[in-house]
Amino acid sequence: MMNSDLYETLFEEGCIRKETLDNIRDKRSRPLFSLHWELKTLLYLGVMLLSTGLGILIYKNIDTIGHQVILAFIAATSLGCFYFCFRHKSPFKKEKVKAPSTLFDYLLLLACLSFLSFLGYLQFQYGVFGNNYGLATFIPMLVLFYVAYDFDHLGILSMAITNLGIWAGISVNPLTLVSNIDQGGRPLILTGIALGIFLIAAAFLSERFNIKKHFHFSYTHFGTQLTFIALLYGYFHDFEQEGSILWVVLLFAFAWYIYRDALTHKSFYFVLLCVVYTYISFSAVVVRYLLKGHDIGVFYLAGIYFIGSAVMFIKLLIHLNKKVKAL
Known part of the structure; x- marks a missing residue:
């Protein structure tokens, strides 16, 4: 703004011509496009x-x-x-x-x-x-x-967190998980939840003690994804059991915590994750109870639910996006 005023002043004083001022205005109306992230990704x-x-x-x-x-x-x-x-x-x-x-x-x-x-x-x-x-x-x-x-390298931190997951997963015995989900599933679920909460705690502590606080996003990203997936897997693993709804309750509680943290950091990305995983888990519960009915009307109810919930899902995301931007 200061430069624009300067050029206007120079023109009024006769130091530059009208064509020069027009060229400057034209260049300022078409700013350069940054290729920083594109080049960095290619590298x-x-x-x-x-x-x-x-x-x-x-x-x-x-x-x-x-x-x-x-x-x-x-x-x-x-x-x-x-x-x-x-x-x-x-x-x-x-x-x-x-x-x-x-x-x-x-x-x-x-x-x-x-x-x-x-x-x-x-x-x-x-x-x-x-x-x-x-x-x-x-x-x-x-x-x-x-x-x-x-x-201070975020890319190496992501590699380290991934390696931490591999190290923690060794004790789960992936071969047993593939061959017999009932034996291997429960240790994997508990390991995933424990590791996810550990990463969320690491994100909190990095900000609390101001030790590489910009690592907060990476820790929260991996911890949030891992915990949500583990809780969802826990629900589907215990799908036939009455107590399986407890996994959904835990998922809703965890989603609320992440949602509050996302608002604090003005991050729509984590708000989006909360909405997506909550919608998936809620829909899984709805479908589960609809499937208990054997009437043909169940399919119509399921269709109405998914159409209506999809519309509400989009409206909710638009509302939350505006809410985050207004913070």
């Missing part, structure tokens, strides 16, 4: 494709290259990237720290991906961890959390 994708391409190349030429050479190459890549990042990193702060450069950001990501590939290769080829798969996931999880906090 992240490039690092992932590089790691994948190297993996395919190594796999196809494993007989001619040799395992030791491959491990040495992966280790050298990881160590070289980590060395560069440690040399150029900013001192640790509890607040958000900006990356020194774009190259730094992607070399750190490549270093962590190479590190995970190195450990995975060691375990697959030489079985260095034996049958202790929990340890094989626990060590990289600790490294990823350390790197995420020390280098």
Whole structure:
């Protein structure tokens, strides 16, 4: 606004011509379009494709290259990237720290991906961890959390949280879950709920003690999704039992907490998650009780419910979106 007033003043004083002023107005009416996130996404994708391409190349030429050479190459890549990042990193702060450069950001990501590939290769080829798969996931999880906090990297934090989920899921025995859902389902549900609540607590503590408070979104995202899915799975797992409605009650209570937190942080994304999962669980209960009837009218009632509820669902989202924007 100050620049516009300046140009108007210069024109009135005869310092610039009318054509120049018109050109300035025209340029200001068509601002530049930022490609920041598009380029950043392409760069992240490039690092992932590089790691994948190297993996395919190594796999196809494993007989001619040799395992030791491959491990040495992966280790050298990881160590070289980590060395560069440690040399150029900013001192640790509890607040958000900006990356020194774009190259730094992607070399750190490549270093962590190479590190995970190195450990995975060691375990697959030489079985260095034996049958202790929990340890094989626990060590990289600790490294990823350390790197995420020390280098202030949201992408590495997401990898660390994912690794935490893998480590926690090892004790559930996924093979048993697939072969017999009644035996494997309950431990998986409880593990999911416990891990989800742990992540929500981590999000709360990060803000409460101002330790990387911008990590709040990542922790809340994973914790919310995981807890909602686990509670929904709990309801469908106990679908034939009378006490299954308790899972829905717990889901509604959890949704209310996330909804209040979302309003505090003015986040429509988490409001949307609350509405979607609540609608799914409520609809599951409605359909369950409708199916108890054997009359043909049940299908008409179900159709009326879904049409009416879909309209109300859309109206509710529009209302909540306006509410969040007004905060």
